Amino acid sequence: MQAPFTTLSEFRETLAKAPVTDDTAVQAAQERNGQLTKPPGALGQLEDIAIWYAGWRGNPQPQINAPQVVIFAGNHGVCAQGVSAFPPEVTVQMVANFENGGAAINQLSKAFGAKMDVHALSLETPTADFTQAPAMTEAEVVTALRIGWEAVDPASDLLVTGEMGIGNTTSASAVAAAVLGGDAADWTGRGTGVDDAGLARKTEVVAKGLVLHATDDPLEALRCLGGRELAAMAGAIAAARHHRIPVILDGFICCAAAATLAKAADGALDHAIAGHQSAEGAHARLLAALDKKPLLQLGLRLGEGSGAALAIGVLKGAIACHSGMATFAEAGVSEG
Structure with a gap:
């Protein structure tokens, strides 16, 4: 959909x-949950997420029959500051791996019956180095948001x-840091595995970007400090809400992108749950x-949506x- x-x-x-969520469906799902052949609350968090999904x-x-996994790839000009343990060429190489079915996310998508799509966003043109200039123009960030929005299949039932x-x-x-507040050190971690000197360099780079692009507008923060793939994820998560498709959020990078939506509009992530807490230091804080x-x-x-894809199995189980x-009545079991 355009x-x-x-x-x-x-x-x-x-x-x-x-x-917003369908309160009538939520109430009916709660009533059904109370009639199922189990003690009240015996399925713990599975009960809550099933009711949330139903709403x-x-x-x-409901049923889950058509989950969709969408991977967005982008390159970052800030890599010129030596912030990663890997060269930018790896982005292109990993996209080829996704397209050839060789990555972890391919296996997890297949394992849980998810359709998987890959979108490479202008890899030959990295975003600007945000220590020198805004990462993207408005036209560039809007293009990325639109690519994310249009990547969502309206026929899917989970994203x-x-x-x-x-x-x-x-x-x-x-x-x-820009959207949620705090110091650069609060939010900066080792990523792909930089050493102590690399972590200090990353933290300094983030701090410099925050000073150069100080803003209270979360969408401007996404434009000035983000990347095309972050913006595309934000656009896809917003599109899923439009289509009433529940979302499982992945790790630190996905949640940082999603945070821009949460701060731009109250309740913008009510249709989303967190698939996992990653080992990236600041993910728990996020x-x-x-x-x-x-x-x-x-x-x-790992990223790639891998933790969220694994959580598809949990939601499917719920x-x-x-x-x-069966309900107690259907099974002929006494409720006691």
């Missing part, structure tokens, strides 16, 4: 007009967004700021129990 915006201002208006799908007894981009933990750290409790905590730090279990 994106209904051509400027950042119009994107902000689109966020403000997004649909966004408008169906008290995972992932990313690939050497240098993008630096960009995500800067965005998180999840707390977004008030999202992760489904998994397995020490993952929905299978909620929609497939």
Whole structure:
């Protein structure tokens, strides 16, 4: 579906007009949950996420049949500052790996029955080095938001967004700090595995970007400090809300992109849950700021949407129990 915006201002208006959960479906799902053949609360968090999912799908007894995983790739000019343990060429190489089915995210998507799409965003033209200039013009960030929006299949019933981009933990750290507050050191971690000197350099780079691009506008922070793949993830997450498609958020970079939506419009992430807490140092802080409790905590730090894709299995299990279990009446079991 073509994106209904051509400027950042119009994107902000689109966020403000997004649909909300179906309270009737939520109530019916809660009533069904109370009648299933189990003690109250016995399935713990699975009960909560099944009811949440039912509300966004408008169906008290939903199914998950068409999950979609979308990976966005972008290159970052800030890599010129020596912020990554890997060269920018790896982004292009990993996109080829995704397209050839060889990455971890390909295996996880296949394992949980998800359609997987890959979008490389102008890899030959990295964003500007945000220590010198805004990372993107308004036209560039809007283009990336629109690519993300239009990448979402309206027929899907669950969305995972992932990313690939050497240098993008630096960009995500800067965005998180700008949007959520705090010092550069609060948000900057080792990413792909930089050493202590590399971490100090990254932190200094993030601090410099925050001074150069001081703003209270989360979408401007995304433009000035973000990357094309971060903006595309934000656009896709917003599109999913428009289509009433629930979202599983991935790790630090995905959540930093999502934070720009949360700060741009109240409740903009109500249709999203956190798939996991990654090993990137500031991810726990970011999840707390977004008030999202992760489904998994397995020490993952790969990106690619891998943690969120793994959590598809948890959500599928929750929905299978909620929609497939018999009620006490159906099973002829006494409620006691």
